[in-house]
Amino acid sequence: MxxxxxxxxxxxxxxxxxxxxxxxxxxxxxxxxxxxDAFDFESxxxxxxxxxxxxxxxxxxxxxxxxxxxxxxxxxxFGVIFGGTDLNExxxxxxxxxxxxxxxxxxxxxxxxxxxxxxxxxxxxxHATGKIFVQSQGIATVPNADYNWDTFLQQSEIDQSADNLxxxxxxxxxxxxxxxxxxxxxFSEWHQEAPNMYMVIVxxxxxxxxxxxxxxxxxxxSAVVEHGVTGLLFSNPQDHxxxxxxxxSGLLPPTLIFTGLSTGQSDGDKSYMEVLSSQEFIQxxxxxxxxxxxxxxxxxxxxxxxxxxxxxxxxxxxxxxxxRKLEARxxx
Numbered sequence: 001m002x003x004x005x006x007x008x009x010x011x012x013x014x015x016x017x018x019x020x021x022x023x024x025x026x027x028x029x030x031x032x033x034x035x036x037d038a039f040d041f042e043s044x045x046x047x048x049x050x051x052x053x054x055x056x057x058x059x060x061x062x063x064x065x066x067x068x069x070x071x072x073x074x075x076x077x078f079g080v081i082f083g084g085t086d087l088n089e090x091x092x093x094x095x096x097x098x099x100x101x102x103x104x105x106x107x108x109x110x111x112x113x114x115x116x117x118x119x120x121x122x123x124x125x126x127h128a129t130g131k132i133f134v135q136s137q138g139i140a141t142v143p144n145a146d147y148n149w150d151t152f153l154q155q156s157e158i159d160q161s162a163d164n165l166x167x168x169x170x171x172x173x174x175x176x177x178x179x180x181x182x183x184x185x186x187f188s189e190w191h192q193e194a195p196n197m198y199m200v201i202v203x204x205x206x207x208x209x210x211x212x213x214x215x216x217x218x219x220x221x222s223a224v225v226e227h228g229v230t231g232l233l234f235s236n237p238q239d240h241x242x243x244x245x246x247x248x249s250g251l252l253p254p255t256l257i258f259t260g261l262s263t264g265q266s267d268g269d270k271s272y273m274e275v276l277s278s279q280e281f282i283q284x285x286x287x288x289x290x291x292x293x294x295x296x297x298x299x300x301x302x303x304x305x306x307x308x309x310x311x312x313x314x315x316x317x318x319x320x321x322x323x324r325k326l327e328a329r330x331x332x
Contacts, residue, residue, distance in 0.1 A: 020035070059326075112134050
């Protein structure tokens with residue numbers, strides 16, 4: 001079957017990685033998959049031209065609003081995959097909510113990455129109950145035989161002679177919602193006190209690499225990382241209450257003294273909250289360094305969680321099975 005797959009394909013983002021992985025699953029089943037960036041199209045008519053030119057028989061979209069709305073009304077069956085933005089942001093917009101509801105009416109199936117996403121979607125669009133399936137994102141880590149850790153440390157100007165070297169791998173990206181750079185000042189201060197501490201930004205595959213995970217507490221991370229069990233979560237700056245200095249998780253950062261910051265002003269609030277969040281991260285990092293038992297438990301639990309909930313093979317089987325729903329419709 002000749003499939004069109006629409007997704008937002010900004011390089012090095014979770015969407016692009018997920019789309020590439022799902023495409024591989026579909027092509028392994030013998031389908032021809034045309035993966036295109038949804039942002040390259042401004043109207044459904046452009047999609048119609050592509051469908052005709054490529055003789056496409058069915059379609060799939062990652063993100064209901066960004067991609068799914070472009071697939072309506074073309075007379076070919078399609079399925080959709082919920083993106084975090086669909087439920088965390090776009091569902092709050094009345095116009096976008098209505099558009100996504102219509103997409104779900106026409107879609108043959110919809111995939112949510114977690115039960116929580118499915119529940120949230122069914123609250124927003126009750127008519128979609130029965131066509132939403134839960135499939136966690138598959139994780140498969142393949143060590144690079146050519147990778148050399150010592151060379152990496154040298155190229156990164158990390159002192160390999162430091163006693164008890166610690167490299168913190170943080171699940172983050174550099175998009176605004178996931179930007180971890182506000183941590184740099186606090187971590188730099190800690191590095192001055194403890195030169196064996198370093199920070200490296202990586203993707204979610206860290207849970208399968210036998211290292212303890214610290215992640216910023218945003219929906220995409222908290223759906224995967226259970227605080228204190230499979231990793232440690234530190235709060236978003238916006239999760240702090242400037243009135244009492246506490247975090248959403250109830251942790252109380254150390255007393256801080258600031259000059260020139262007014263918590264009654266938005267810019268001041270943001271700076272104050274970012275400092276509190278960064279201090280919470282440092283607290284958790286120090287806890288991890290000083291507690292080998294906690295580190296071992298997190299690593300063990302994280303590996304087991306990935307094995308049982310993020311199987312690459314199960315993900316492949318699910319998408320190949322769901323696409324057969326589209327294939328059956330084409331044959332009707």
